[in-house]
Amino acid sequence: MKVELFQLAGRDGDTPYNLERTLQTIASCAADSDLLVFPETGLCGFPSASSVARIAEPLDGPSVQAVQRAARERDVAVVVGLIENDAGTFYNTSLLITPEGIALRYRKTHLWPDERSLVVPGDRHATVVWRGVRIGLLICYDIEFPENARALGELGAELIVVCNGNMDPYGPVHRTALLARAQENQLYALMVNRVGAGDDGLVFAGGSAVVDPFGQLLCESGRDECRLSLTLDLARVGAARSYYHYLADRRLPLQGERREHADGRRELLLP
Structure with missing residues:
Protein backbone atom coordinates (compact mmCIF):
# COMPACT_ATOMS: atom_id res chain seq x y z
CA MET A 1 0.00 0.00 0.00
CA LYS A 2 1.39 3.39 -1.01
CA VAL A 3 0.56 6.16 1.45
CA GLU A 4 1.06 9.91 1.26
CA LEU A 5 1.13 12.05 4.41
CA PHE A 6 0.34 15.74 4.03
CA GLN A 7 1.69 17.87 6.88
CA LEU A 8 -0.07 21.18 6.40
CA ALA A 9 -0.72 24.46 8.21
CA GLY A 10 -4.44 25.09 8.51
CA ARG A 11 -6.63 28.00 9.52
CA ASP A 12 -8.97 27.57 12.46
CA GLY A 13 -12.57 28.26 11.50
CA ASP A 14 -11.80 28.88 7.80
CA THR A 15 -13.39 25.95 6.01
CA PRO A 16 -13.24 27.43 2.47
CA TYR A 17 -9.47 27.91 2.75
CA ASN A 18 -8.80 24.51 4.30
CA LEU A 19 -11.09 22.68 1.90
CA GLU A 20 -9.52 24.27 -1.15
CA ARG A 21 -6.03 23.30 0.01
CA THR A 22 -7.22 19.77 0.71
CA LEU A 23 -8.74 19.41 -2.75
CA GLN A 24 -5.65 20.83 -4.43
CA THR A 25 -3.47 18.40 -2.51
CA ILE A 26 -5.62 15.41 -3.44
CA ALA A 27 -5.51 16.48 -7.09
CA SER A 28 -1.70 16.52 -6.96
CA CYS A 29 -1.26 13.06 -5.41
CA ALA A 30 0.82 10.40 -7.13
CA ALA A 31 -1.02 8.28 -9.67
CA ASP A 32 -0.21 5.07 -7.81
CA SER A 33 -1.11 6.24 -4.30
CA ASP A 34 -3.64 4.22 -2.32
CA LEU A 35 -4.14 6.33 0.81
CA LEU A 36 -3.79 10.06 1.56
CA VAL A 37 -3.78 11.36 5.14
CA PHE A 38 -4.35 14.88 6.49
CA PRO A 39 -4.05 16.42 10.00
CA GLU A 40 -6.76 16.56 12.69
CA THR A 41 -9.88 18.61 11.75
CA GLY A 42 -8.14 19.41 8.49
CA ARG A 74 -8.14 10.20 -8.29
CA ASP A 75 -9.24 6.64 -7.39
CA VAL A 76 -7.72 6.96 -3.94
CA ALA A 77 -8.76 6.81 -0.29
CA VAL A 78 -8.50 9.91 1.89
CA VAL A 79 -8.37 10.22 5.68
CA VAL A 80 -9.56 13.68 6.64
CA GLY A 81 -11.08 15.28 9.74
CA LEU A 82 -13.78 17.79 10.59
CA ILE A 83 -16.09 18.88 13.36
CA GLU A 84 -19.16 16.74 12.72
CA ASN A 85 -22.67 18.04 13.35
CA ASP A 86 -24.99 15.14 14.07
CA ALA A 87 -28.42 16.67 14.70
CA GLY A 88 -26.93 19.40 16.86
CA THR A 89 -24.38 17.25 18.68
CA PHE A 90 -20.76 17.97 17.77
CA TYR A 91 -17.91 15.47 17.43
CA ASN A 92 -14.24 15.63 16.47
CA THR A 93 -14.42 13.14 13.60
CA SER A 94 -12.06 11.54 11.13
CA LEU A 95 -13.30 9.82 8.00
CA LEU A 96 -11.82 7.22 5.67
CA ILE A 97 -13.30 8.23 2.32
CA THR A 98 -12.90 5.94 -0.69
CA PRO A 99 -14.14 6.40 -4.26
CA GLU A 100 -17.32 4.61 -3.14
CA GLY A 101 -18.00 6.96 -0.21
CA ILE A 102 -17.41 6.99 3.55
CA ALA A 103 -15.91 3.61 4.47
CA LEU A 104 -15.19 4.44 8.11
CA ARG A 105 -16.18 7.14 10.60
CA TYR A 106 -14.28 7.57 13.86
CA ARG A 107 -15.29 10.02 16.58
CA LYS A 108 -12.44 10.94 18.92
CA THR A 109 -12.91 9.00 22.15
CA HIS A 110 -10.36 10.77 24.37
CA LEU A 111 -10.79 14.53 24.31
CA TRP A 112 -8.10 17.05 25.13
CA PRO A 113 -9.13 19.28 28.09
CA ASP A 114 -9.71 22.36 25.91
CA GLU A 115 -12.25 20.60 23.67
CA ARG A 116 -14.37 18.89 26.30
CA SER A 117 -16.82 21.78 26.49
CA LEU A 118 -17.15 21.89 22.69
CA VAL A 119 -17.54 18.32 21.41
CA VAL A 120 -18.80 14.98 22.68
CA PRO A 121 -16.52 11.90 22.83
CA GLY A 122 -17.18 8.94 20.58
CA ASP A 123 -18.32 5.58 21.93
CA ARG A 124 -16.52 3.01 19.76
CA HIS A 125 -13.48 1.92 17.81
CA ALA A 126 -13.73 0.43 14.33
CA THR A 127 -11.69 -0.99 11.46
CA VAL A 128 -12.39 -1.62 7.80
CA VAL A 129 -10.51 -3.12 4.85
CA TRP A 130 -9.24 -0.91 2.03
CA ARG A 131 -7.32 -2.54 -0.82
CA GLY A 132 -6.59 -5.59 1.26
CA VAL A 133 -5.39 -3.76 4.37
CA ARG A 134 -7.46 -3.51 7.56
CA ILE A 135 -7.24 0.09 8.78
CA GLY A 136 -8.23 1.77 12.04
CA LEU A 137 -8.34 5.47 12.90
CA LEU A 138 -7.30 7.47 15.97
CA ILE A 139 -7.14 11.20 16.62
CA CYS A 140 -4.34 13.07 18.42
CA TYR A 141 -4.69 12.57 22.23
CA ASP A 142 -6.06 9.06 21.58
CA ILE A 143 -2.56 7.79 20.77
CA GLU A 144 -1.41 8.45 24.34
CA PHE A 145 -3.73 5.71 25.66
CA PRO A 146 -2.51 2.16 24.90
CA GLU A 147 -6.05 0.77 25.07
CA ASN A 148 -7.12 2.66 21.95
CA ALA A 149 -4.51 1.08 19.73
CA ARG A 150 -5.05 -2.27 21.43
CA ALA A 151 -8.77 -2.08 20.61
CA LEU A 152 -7.92 -1.58 16.95
CA GLY A 153 -5.47 -4.44 17.16
CA GLU A 154 -8.23 -6.66 18.56
CA LEU A 155 -10.35 -5.63 15.58
CA GLY A 156 -7.68 -6.90 13.21
CA ALA A 157 -5.95 -3.64 12.28
CA GLU A 158 -2.76 -3.90 10.26
CA LEU A 159 -2.44 -0.12 9.96
CA ILE A 160 -3.39 2.60 12.45
CA VAL A 161 -3.79 6.11 11.05
CA VAL A 162 -3.53 9.03 13.49
CA CYS A 163 -4.78 12.45 12.41
CA ASN A 164 -2.89 14.80 14.71
CA GLY A 165 -3.10 18.38 15.95
CA ASN A 166 -0.33 18.16 18.51
CA MET A 167 1.33 21.37 19.69
CA ASP A 168 4.49 22.40 21.50
CA PRO A 169 5.79 21.28 23.96
CA TYR A 170 4.14 17.86 23.47
CA GLY A 171 5.67 16.77 20.16
CA PRO A 172 8.04 14.20 21.72
CA VAL A 173 5.13 12.62 23.62
CA HIS A 174 3.35 11.59 20.43
CA ARG A 175 6.54 10.45 18.75
CA THR A 176 7.25 8.08 21.63
CA ALA A 177 3.63 6.92 21.80
CA LEU A 178 3.49 6.15 18.08
CA LEU A 179 6.62 4.00 18.29
CA ALA A 180 5.19 2.12 21.26
CA ARG A 181 1.71 1.58 19.78
CA ALA A 182 3.17 0.11 16.57
CA GLN A 183 5.60 -2.17 18.39
CA GLU A 184 3.24 -3.44 21.09
CA ASN A 185 0.49 -4.25 18.55
CA GLN A 186 2.87 -5.45 15.80
CA LEU A 187 1.32 -3.29 13.07
CA TYR A 188 2.05 -0.18 11.04
CA ALA A 189 1.23 3.16 12.66
CA LEU A 190 1.38 6.51 10.92
CA MET A 191 0.71 9.99 12.22
CA VAL A 192 0.11 13.23 10.29
CA ASN A 193 0.43 16.42 12.32
CA ARG A 194 -0.31 20.06 11.66
CA VAL A 195 2.36 22.77 11.54
CA GLY A 196 2.46 26.55 11.97
CA ALA A 197 0.60 28.79 14.38
CA GLY A 198 -2.99 28.41 15.48
CA ASP A 199 -5.35 30.37 17.66
CA ASP A 200 -4.48 31.25 21.26
CA GLY A 201 -0.76 31.27 20.52
CA LEU A 202 -0.49 27.53 19.82
CA VAL A 203 2.44 26.36 17.71
CA PHE A 204 1.96 22.94 16.11
CA ALA A 205 4.87 20.54 16.36
CA GLY A 206 4.92 18.69 13.02
CA GLY A 207 6.86 15.47 13.28
CA SER A 208 4.60 13.36 11.05
CA ALA A 209 5.94 9.81 10.95
CA VAL A 210 5.52 6.19 9.90
CA VAL A 211 6.52 3.29 12.17
CA ASP A 212 6.66 -0.37 11.12
CA PRO A 213 5.37 -3.43 13.05
CA PHE A 214 8.78 -3.92 14.71
CA GLY A 215 8.63 -0.40 16.17
CA GLN A 216 11.18 0.93 13.68
CA LEU A 217 10.83 4.52 12.48
CA LEU A 218 10.61 4.47 8.68
CA CYS A 219 10.30 8.20 8.01
CA GLU A 220 9.76 11.42 9.94
CA SER A 221 9.17 15.06 9.02
CA GLY A 222 10.41 18.29 10.51
CA ARG A 223 8.34 21.33 11.47
CA ASP A 224 7.54 22.72 8.01
CA GLU A 225 4.82 21.86 5.54
CA CYS A 226 5.75 18.77 3.59
CA ARG A 227 4.61 15.60 1.87
CA LEU A 228 5.88 12.17 2.89
CA SER A 229 5.40 9.20 0.58
CA LEU A 230 6.04 5.57 1.46
CA THR A 231 5.05 2.10 0.31
CA LEU A 232 4.13 -0.21 3.18
CA ASP A 233 5.21 -3.85 2.95
CA LEU A 234 2.33 -5.61 4.69
CA ALA A 235 4.29 -8.85 4.83
CA ARG A 236 6.16 -7.27 7.75
CA VAL A 237 3.00 -7.50 9.87
CA GLY A 238 3.06 -11.27 9.56
CA ALA A 239 6.82 -11.34 10.07
CA ALA A 240 6.53 -9.36 13.30
CA ARG A 241 3.93 -11.80 14.62
CA SER A 242 5.55 -15.02 13.39
CA TYR A 243 7.42 -16.05 16.55
CA TYR A 244 5.43 -14.30 19.27
CA HIS A 245 2.09 -12.50 18.99
CA TYR A 246 1.19 -10.04 21.71
CA LEU A 247 -2.54 -10.11 20.96
CA ALA A 248 -2.61 -13.89 21.24
CA ASP A 249 -0.37 -14.06 24.29
CA ARG A 250 -1.96 -11.33 26.45
CA ARG A 251 -4.12 -12.31 29.42
CA LEU A 252 -6.26 -9.17 29.86
CA PRO A 253 -8.69 -8.73 26.93
CA LEU A 254 -10.55 -5.45 26.56
CA GLN A 255 -14.17 -5.15 27.58
CA GLY A 256 -16.92 -3.97 25.25
CA GLU A 257 -19.45 -5.29 22.76
CA ARG A 258 -18.01 -6.45 19.44
CA ARG A 259 -19.95 -6.11 16.19
CA GLU A 260 -19.31 -7.42 12.67
CA HIS A 261 -20.95 -5.63 9.73
CA ALA A 262 -21.73 -6.89 6.25
CA ASP A 263 -19.52 -4.19 4.68
CA GLY A 264 -16.47 -5.55 6.51
CA ARG A 265 -16.41 -3.09 9.39
CA ARG A 266 -15.60 -4.40 12.84
CA GLU A 267 -16.54 -2.38 15.90
CA LEU A 268 -15.77 -2.46 19.61
CA LEU A 269 -18.24 -0.41 21.64
CA LEU A 270 -16.79 1.20 24.75
CA PRO A 271 -18.24 -0.15 28.02
Whole structure:
Protein backbone atom coordinates (compact mmCIF):
# COMPACT_ATOMS: atom_id res chain seq x y z
CA MET A 1 0.00 0.00 0.00
CA LYS A 2 1.39 3.39 -1.01
CA VAL A 3 0.56 6.16 1.45
CA GLU A 4 1.06 9.91 1.26
CA LEU A 5 1.13 12.05 4.41
CA PHE A 6 0.34 15.74 4.03
CA GLN A 7 1.69 17.87 6.88
CA LEU A 8 -0.07 21.18 6.40
CA ALA A 9 -0.72 24.46 8.21
CA GLY A 10 -4.44 25.09 8.51
CA ARG A 11 -6.63 28.00 9.52
CA ASP A 12 -8.97 27.57 12.46
CA GLY A 13 -12.57 28.26 11.50
CA ASP A 14 -11.80 28.88 7.80
CA THR A 15 -13.39 25.95 6.01
CA PRO A 16 -13.24 27.43 2.47
CA TYR A 17 -9.47 27.91 2.75
CA ASN A 18 -8.80 24.51 4.30
CA LEU A 19 -11.09 22.68 1.90
CA GLU A 20 -9.52 24.27 -1.15
CA ARG A 21 -6.03 23.30 0.01
CA THR A 22 -7.22 19.77 0.71
CA LEU A 23 -8.74 19.41 -2.75
CA GLN A 24 -5.65 20.83 -4.43
CA THR A 25 -3.47 18.40 -2.51
CA ILE A 26 -5.62 15.41 -3.44
CA ALA A 27 -5.51 16.48 -7.09
CA SER A 28 -1.70 16.52 -6.96
CA CYS A 29 -1.26 13.06 -5.41
CA ALA A 30 0.82 10.40 -7.13
CA ALA A 31 -1.02 8.28 -9.67
CA ASP A 32 -0.21 5.07 -7.81
CA SER A 33 -1.11 6.24 -4.30
CA ASP A 34 -3.64 4.22 -2.32
CA LEU A 35 -4.14 6.33 0.81
CA LEU A 36 -3.79 10.06 1.56
CA VAL A 37 -3.78 11.36 5.14
CA PHE A 38 -4.35 14.88 6.49
CA PRO A 39 -4.05 16.42 10.00
CA GLU A 40 -6.76 16.56 12.69
CA THR A 41 -9.88 18.61 11.75
CA GLY A 42 -8.14 19.41 8.49
CA LEU A 43 -11.30 20.62 6.76
CA CYS A 44 -12.27 23.28 9.26
CA GLY A 45 -9.51 23.74 11.81
CA PHE A 46 -10.09 23.69 15.54
CA PRO A 47 -13.33 25.09 16.96
CA SER A 48 -13.91 27.64 19.67
CA ALA A 49 -17.03 28.26 21.72
CA SER A 50 -17.99 31.00 19.29
CA SER A 51 -17.26 29.06 16.08
CA VAL A 52 -18.14 25.42 16.73
CA ALA A 53 -21.78 25.65 15.65
CA ARG A 54 -20.82 27.59 12.53
CA ILE A 55 -18.06 25.34 11.26
CA ALA A 56 -19.54 21.95 12.19
CA GLU A 57 -21.01 20.04 9.22
CA PRO A 58 -23.02 16.84 8.79
CA LEU A 59 -21.32 14.00 6.98
CA ASP A 60 -23.51 14.62 3.93
CA GLY A 61 -22.51 18.29 3.93
CA PRO A 62 -20.67 20.12 1.13
CA SER A 63 -17.12 19.67 2.42
CA VAL A 64 -17.29 15.90 2.75
CA GLN A 65 -19.10 15.62 -0.57
CA ALA A 66 -16.31 17.62 -2.23
CA VAL A 67 -13.65 15.30 -0.80
CA GLN A 68 -15.66 12.28 -1.95
CA ARG A 69 -15.71 13.63 -5.51
CA ALA A 70 -11.95 14.28 -5.38
CA ALA A 71 -11.26 10.77 -4.06
CA ARG A 72 -13.37 9.31 -6.86
CA GLU A 73 -11.58 11.35 -9.50
CA ARG A 74 -8.14 10.20 -8.29
CA ASP A 75 -9.24 6.64 -7.39
CA VAL A 76 -7.72 6.96 -3.94
CA ALA A 77 -8.76 6.81 -0.29
CA VAL A 78 -8.50 9.91 1.89
CA VAL A 79 -8.37 10.22 5.68
CA VAL A 80 -9.56 13.68 6.64
CA GLY A 81 -11.08 15.28 9.74
CA LEU A 82 -13.78 17.79 10.59
CA ILE A 83 -16.09 18.88 13.36
CA GLU A 84 -19.16 16.74 12.72
CA ASN A 85 -22.67 18.04 13.35
CA ASP A 86 -24.99 15.14 14.07
CA ALA A 87 -28.42 16.67 14.70
CA GLY A 88 -26.93 19.40 16.86
CA THR A 89 -24.38 17.25 18.68
CA PHE A 90 -20.76 17.97 17.77
CA TYR A 91 -17.91 15.47 17.43
CA ASN A 92 -14.24 15.63 16.47
CA THR A 93 -14.42 13.14 13.60
CA SER A 94 -12.06 11.54 11.13
CA LEU A 95 -13.30 9.82 8.00
CA LEU A 96 -11.82 7.22 5.67
CA ILE A 97 -13.30 8.23 2.32
CA THR A 98 -12.90 5.94 -0.69
CA PRO A 99 -14.14 6.40 -4.26
CA GLU A 100 -17.32 4.61 -3.14
CA GLY A 101 -18.00 6.96 -0.21
CA ILE A 102 -17.41 6.99 3.55
CA ALA A 103 -15.91 3.61 4.47
CA LEU A 104 -15.19 4.44 8.11
CA ARG A 105 -16.18 7.14 10.60
CA TYR A 106 -14.28 7.57 13.86
CA ARG A 107 -15.29 10.02 16.58
CA LYS A 108 -12.44 10.94 18.92
CA THR A 109 -12.91 9.00 22.15
CA HIS A 110 -10.36 10.77 24.37
CA LEU A 111 -10.79 14.53 24.31
CA TRP A 112 -8.10 17.05 25.13
CA PRO A 113 -9.13 19.28 28.09
CA ASP A 114 -9.71 22.36 25.91
CA GLU A 115 -12.25 20.60 23.67
CA ARG A 116 -14.37 18.89 26.30
CA SER A 117 -16.82 21.78 26.49
CA LEU A 118 -17.15 21.89 22.69
CA VAL A 119 -17.54 18.32 21.41
CA VAL A 120 -18.80 14.98 22.68
CA PRO A 121 -16.52 11.90 22.83
CA GLY A 122 -17.18 8.94 20.58
CA ASP A 123 -18.32 5.58 21.93
CA ARG A 124 -16.52 3.01 19.76
CA HIS A 125 -13.48 1.92 17.81
CA ALA A 126 -13.73 0.43 14.33
CA THR A 127 -11.69 -0.99 11.46
CA VAL A 128 -12.39 -1.62 7.80
CA VAL A 129 -10.51 -3.12 4.85
CA TRP A 130 -9.24 -0.91 2.03
CA ARG A 131 -7.32 -2.54 -0.82
CA GLY A 132 -6.59 -5.59 1.26
CA VAL A 133 -5.39 -3.76 4.37
CA ARG A 134 -7.46 -3.51 7.56
CA ILE A 135 -7.24 0.09 8.78
CA GLY A 136 -8.23 1.77 12.04
CA LEU A 137 -8.34 5.47 12.90
CA LEU A 138 -7.30 7.47 15.97
CA ILE A 139 -7.14 11.20 16.62
CA CYS A 140 -4.34 13.07 18.42
CA TYR A 141 -4.69 12.57 22.23
CA ASP A 142 -6.06 9.06 21.58
CA ILE A 143 -2.56 7.79 20.77
CA GLU A 144 -1.41 8.45 24.34
CA PHE A 145 -3.73 5.71 25.66
CA PRO A 146 -2.51 2.16 24.90
CA GLU A 147 -6.05 0.77 25.07
CA ASN A 148 -7.12 2.66 21.95
CA ALA A 149 -4.51 1.08 19.73
CA ARG A 150 -5.05 -2.27 21.43
CA ALA A 151 -8.77 -2.08 20.61
CA LEU A 152 -7.92 -1.58 16.95
CA GLY A 153 -5.47 -4.44 17.16
CA GLU A 154 -8.23 -6.66 18.56
CA LEU A 155 -10.35 -5.63 15.58
CA GLY A 156 -7.68 -6.90 13.21
CA ALA A 157 -5.95 -3.64 12.28
CA GLU A 158 -2.76 -3.90 10.26
CA LEU A 159 -2.44 -0.12 9.96
CA ILE A 160 -3.39 2.60 12.45
CA VAL A 161 -3.79 6.11 11.05
CA VAL A 162 -3.53 9.03 13.49
CA CYS A 163 -4.78 12.45 12.41
CA ASN A 164 -2.89 14.80 14.71
CA GLY A 165 -3.10 18.38 15.95
CA ASN A 166 -0.33 18.16 18.51
CA MET A 167 1.33 21.37 19.69
CA ASP A 168 4.49 22.40 21.50
CA PRO A 169 5.79 21.28 23.96
CA TYR A 170 4.14 17.86 23.47
CA GLY A 171 5.67 16.77 20.16
CA PRO A 172 8.04 14.20 21.72
CA VAL A 173 5.13 12.62 23.62
CA HIS A 174 3.35 11.59 20.43
CA ARG A 175 6.54 10.45 18.75
CA THR A 176 7.25 8.08 21.63
CA ALA A 177 3.63 6.92 21.80
CA LEU A 178 3.49 6.15 18.08
CA LEU A 179 6.62 4.00 18.29
CA ALA A 180 5.19 2.12 21.26
CA ARG A 181 1.71 1.58 19.78
CA ALA A 182 3.17 0.11 16.57
CA GLN A 183 5.60 -2.17 18.39
CA GLU A 184 3.24 -3.44 21.09
CA ASN A 185 0.49 -4.25 18.55
CA GLN A 186 2.87 -5.45 15.80
CA LEU A 187 1.32 -3.29 13.07
CA TYR A 188 2.05 -0.18 11.04
CA ALA A 189 1.23 3.16 12.66
CA LEU A 190 1.38 6.51 10.92
CA MET A 191 0.71 9.99 12.22
CA VAL A 192 0.11 13.23 10.29
CA ASN A 193 0.43 16.42 12.32
CA ARG A 194 -0.31 20.06 11.66
CA VAL A 195 2.36 22.77 11.54
CA GLY A 196 2.46 26.55 11.97
CA ALA A 197 0.60 28.79 14.38
CA GLY A 198 -2.99 28.41 15.48
CA ASP A 199 -5.35 30.37 17.66
CA ASP A 200 -4.48 31.25 21.26
CA GLY A 201 -0.76 31.27 20.52
CA LEU A 202 -0.49 27.53 19.82
CA VAL A 203 2.44 26.36 17.71
CA PHE A 204 1.96 22.94 16.11
CA ALA A 205 4.87 20.54 16.36
CA GLY A 206 4.92 18.69 13.02
CA GLY A 207 6.86 15.47 13.28
CA SER A 208 4.60 13.36 11.05
CA ALA A 209 5.94 9.81 10.95
CA VAL A 210 5.52 6.19 9.90
CA VAL A 211 6.52 3.29 12.17
CA ASP A 212 6.66 -0.37 11.12
CA PRO A 213 5.37 -3.43 13.05
CA PHE A 214 8.78 -3.92 14.71
CA GLY A 215 8.63 -0.40 16.17
CA GLN A 216 11.18 0.93 13.68
CA LEU A 217 10.83 4.52 12.48
CA LEU A 218 10.61 4.47 8.68
CA CYS A 219 10.30 8.20 8.01
CA GLU A 220 9.76 11.42 9.94
CA SER A 221 9.17 15.06 9.02
CA GLY A 222 10.41 18.29 10.51
CA ARG A 223 8.34 21.33 11.47
CA ASP A 224 7.54 22.72 8.01
CA GLU A 225 4.82 21.86 5.54
CA CYS A 226 5.75 18.77 3.59
CA ARG A 227 4.61 15.60 1.87
CA LEU A 228 5.88 12.17 2.89
CA SER A 229 5.40 9.20 0.58
CA LEU A 230 6.04 5.57 1.46
CA THR A 231 5.05 2.10 0.31
CA LEU A 232 4.13 -0.21 3.18
CA ASP A 233 5.21 -3.85 2.95
CA LEU A 234 2.33 -5.61 4.69
CA ALA A 235 4.29 -8.85 4.83
CA ARG A 236 6.16 -7.27 7.75
CA VAL A 237 3.00 -7.50 9.87
CA GLY A 238 3.06 -11.27 9.56
CA ALA A 239 6.82 -11.34 10.07
CA ALA A 240 6.53 -9.36 13.30
CA ARG A 241 3.93 -11.80 14.62
CA SER A 242 5.55 -15.02 13.39
CA TYR A 243 7.42 -16.05 16.55
CA TYR A 244 5.43 -14.30 19.27
CA HIS A 245 2.09 -12.50 18.99
CA TYR A 246 1.19 -10.04 21.71
CA LEU A 247 -2.54 -10.11 20.96
CA ALA A 248 -2.61 -13.89 21.24
CA ASP A 249 -0.37 -14.06 24.29
CA ARG A 250 -1.96 -11.33 26.45
CA ARG A 251 -4.12 -12.31 29.42
CA LEU A 252 -6.26 -9.17 29.86
CA PRO A 253 -8.69 -8.73 26.93
CA LEU A 254 -10.55 -5.45 26.56
CA GLN A 255 -14.17 -5.15 27.58
CA GLY A 256 -16.92 -3.97 25.25
CA GLU A 257 -19.45 -5.29 22.76
CA ARG A 258 -18.01 -6.45 19.44
CA ARG A 259 -19.95 -6.11 16.19
CA GLU A 260 -19.31 -7.42 12.67
CA HIS A 261 -20.95 -5.63 9.73
CA ALA A 262 -21.73 -6.89 6.25
CA ASP A 263 -19.52 -4.19 4.68
CA GLY A 264 -16.47 -5.55 6.51
CA ARG A 265 -16.41 -3.09 9.39
CA ARG A 266 -15.60 -4.40 12.84
CA GLU A 267 -16.54 -2.38 15.90
CA LEU A 268 -15.77 -2.46 19.61
CA LEU A 269 -18.24 -0.41 21.64
CA LEU A 270 -16.79 1.20 24.75
CA PRO A 271 -18.24 -0.15 28.02
